[in-house]
Amino acid sequence: MIELIKIEWIKTFGKMRTYISFAAIFVLIALIFTGLKIDGGQFITHSTAFRGLRHSFFIVGDLLNGYFISHLVMFFTMVHIPFLIVLVAGDQIAGEASGGTLRILLTRPPSRMKILTAKAVVSLIYSALLILTLGLLSLGVGSILFGTGNLLIADKGILILTGEQALQRFAIAYPLAILSMCVVTALAFLLSVLVENAIGPIIGTMAIIIISVIISETPISLFEKIKPFLFTTYSTVWQKAFYNPIPVADIVRSSGYLCMFMLVFFAVAFIIFNRKDILS
Amino acid sequence: MTPRLSMNSNAILTTNRLTKRFGKFTAVDALDIRVNRGDIFGFLGPNGAGKSTTIRMILGLIKPDAGEICLFGDNLKQKRGSILDRTGALVEKPGFYNYLSARRNLQLLAILAGIHDHAEIDRVLRIVDLFDRAEDKVKSYSHGMVQRLGIAQALLGNPEFIILDEPTTGLDPMGMKEIRQLILNLSEEDSTIFLSSHLLHEVEQICNKMAIINNGRLIVEGEVAKLLSEQIEVRVDRPTDAQSVLSEIEWVKSIEVNSSGLMKISLEAGHIAELNRILVNAGFEVSAIQPGRSLEDYFLTLVK
Numbered sequence: 001m002i003e004l005i006k007i008e009w010i011k012t013f014g015k016m017r018t019y020i021s022f023a024a025i026f027v028l029i030a031l032i033f034t035g036l037k038i039d040g041g042q043f044i045t046h047s048t049a050f051r052g053l054r055h056s057f058f059i060v061g062d063l064l065n066g067y068f069i070s071h072l073v074m075f076f077t078m079v080h081i082p083f084l085i086v087l088v089a090g091d092q093i094a095g096e097a098s099g100g101t102l103r104i105l106l107t108r109p110p111s112r113m114k115i116l117t118a119k120a121v122v123s124l125i126y127s128a129l130l131i132l133t134l135g136l137l138s139l140g141v142g143s144i145l146f147g148t149g150n151l152l153i154a155d156k157g158i159l160i161l162t163g164e165q166a167l168q169r170f171a172i173a174y175p176l177a178i179l180s181m182c183v184v185t186a187l188a189f190l191l192s193v194l195v196e197n198a199i200g201p202i203i204g205t206m207a208i209i210i211i212s213v214i215i216s217e218t219p220i221s222l223f224e225k226i227k228p229f230l231f232t233t234y235s236t237v238w239q240k241a242f243y244n245p246i247p248v249a250d251i252v253r254s255s256g257y258l259c260m261f262m263l264v265f266f267a268v269a270f271i272i273f274n275r276k277d278i279l280s
Numbered sequence: 281m282t283p284r285l286s287m288n289s290n291a292i293l294t295t296n297r298l299t300k301r302f303g304k305f306t307a308v309d310a311l312d313i314r315v316n317r318g319d320i321f322g323f324l325g326p327n328g329a330g331k332s333t334t335i336r337m338i339l340g341l342i343k344p345d346a347g348e349i350c351l352f353g354d355n356l357k358q359k360r361g362s363i364l365d366r367t368g369a370l371v372e373k374p375g376f377y378n379y380l381s382a383r384r385n386l387q388l389l390a391i392l393a394g395i396h397d398h399a400e401i402d403r404v405l406r407i408v409d410l411f412d413r414a415e416d417k418v419k420s421y422s423h424g425m426v427q428r429l430g431i432a433q434a435l436l437g438n439p440e441f442i443i444l445d446e447p448t449t450g451l452d453p454m455g456m457k458e459i460r461q462l463i464l465n466l467s468e469e470d471s472t473i474f475l476s477s478h479l480l481h482e483v484e485q486i487c488n489k490m491a492i493i494n495n496g497r498l499i500v501e502g503e504v505a506k507l508l509s510e511q512i513e514v515r516v517d518r519p520t521d522a523q524s525v526l527s528e529i530e531w532v533k534s535i536e537v538n539s540s541g542l543m544k545i546s547l548e549a550g551h552i553a554e555l556n557r558i559l560v561n562a563g564f565e566v567s568a569i570q571p572g573r574s575l576e577d578y579f580l581t582l583v584k
Contacts (some may be wrong), residue, residue, distance in 0.1 A: 007388050104374065109364045109394065278342065
């Protein structure tokens with residue numbers, strides 16, 4: 001199995017497409033950092049969340065630090081990360097089918113289950129690496145460029161976390177973000193098994209996510225009944241790591257649902273793939 | 281090139297009433313074929329006859345709706361892994377990871393087959409004459425080179441049974457000739473070859489056995505030499521007299537003598553040597569006996 005994973009690793013990380021996502025994260029973070037370095041004060045002054053704050057409080061020191069920026073980057077980018085994930089996860093089976101390599105793979109002794117498991121493992125590792133890259137770059141480079149300090153979060157109220165507390169919250173938030181993206185990976189993987197062109201799973205996964213997010217975020221009574229059955233309802237669970245107090249039960253429940261969605265998507269993908277006629 | 285005859289009757293592949301349907305369309309219909317050890321087995325049929333579907337079922341890519349496939353005496357359903365370990369295949373136009381080198385592609389596929397010996401990669405690359413281009417990315421390869429690389433991957437691990445689906449597609453005449461010679465060489469080295477081809481002369485030249493299918497059904501299966509020898513052309517010194525002698529024989533179905541004196545004789549299979557003996561014993565001078573029809577004629581007659 002380890003050898004199969006190594007093979008899938010070489011194939012996945014030998015492709016330029018895989019690095020597009022990492023490059024996009026680099027560029028995005030570089031742009032945000034440059035913008036905030038040049039005009040960070042203006043951003044804080046004009047930010048809707050903090051405008052009212054300055055009227056009511058006398059703030060000493062600089063809100064703009066590595067932790068604040070890392071939280072900001074996470075908030076802005078997590079919505080778009082699924083697109084970067086499906087580029088690779090959606091290509092795992094469908095790309096091989098359209099390239100004519102799937103039939104060569106499947107005429108080798110390892111079973112379909114083993115080959116698919118290796119592909120699933122590599123897809124999950126890729127997704128995790130992407131989020132970790134985002135975290136390490138924004139937290140690491142952000143702290144070097146902007147220093148560290150308290151993390152001020154203005155949502156329904158104001159939460160001020162010390163530097164140590166902020167790091168603890170990030171240590172909870174990033175694994176939750178990885179879990180939530182693993183569900184996206186599993187969905188893209190499932191669609192990759194269903195079709196035989198690489199574009200289909202990318203468009204299909206994004207369409208499902210967009211529709212699900214709209215339903216999850218729209219306060220209509222009809223949608224309320226559907227929401228519990230959509231994984232997007234739970235995919236913002238990482239944000240709860242920055243609530244005070246941390247809603248542990250809520251996070252555990254949401255994580256449980258995300259795990260369940262991931263397992264169901266993978267299970268369906270395995271069942272379909274195992275029965276599928278390879279006609280490509 | 282002389283077709284090889286199978287030396288024993290050990291079955292490498294048998295299909296038993298193999299059937300595959302796609303909706304209401306029956307692609308393969310109760311197909312029974314048998315390939316013996318050492319055979320170069322030609323698998324013929326017009327487009328859409330069910331050849332590729334059959335090959336994909338033999339390799340486990342498509343699941344049959346009915347019937348069974350046995351390779352090396354084992355049922356494919358039960359022993360897929362060990363069967364594919366002894367089988368190499370080129371299924372239609374081969375696909376590779378274009379962004380990797382030919383060597384890297386073969387290494388990945390070799391590992392999948394449990395082969396870790398780098399010398400094996402060199403061996404197959406040399407066989408298909410790609411050793412010097414092994415480090416080049418596959419995206420820089422011509423169609424013919426990709427086809428040869430496809431054959432190379434099928435030869436990894438020196439499999440006992442090699443399935444080649446249209447292996448000469450896209451090759452120039454020299455390349456085609458090389459591949460035919462390669463198939464004959466492989467057969468000499470105890471590999472059994474299952475060759476699907478549209479090129480009838482290719483099958484005629486190198487295969488000892490063949491099956492023709494149409495609309496998913498087996499039309500005929502047997503030794504190429506026997507199937508083609510049912511109609512022969514014979515040249516003798518006194519053709520009209522010879523016609524009188526041969527017309528008395530039960531297993532001679534018909535005799536025609538054309539204006540140049542050539543006799544076209546239709547007879548039951550397996551009687552050519554006997555026919556020759558009868559003519560010689562009757563005092564005729566036999567100057568030529570040759571197959572009276574090409575595989576192409578035979579094929580077209582059968583699939584019409």
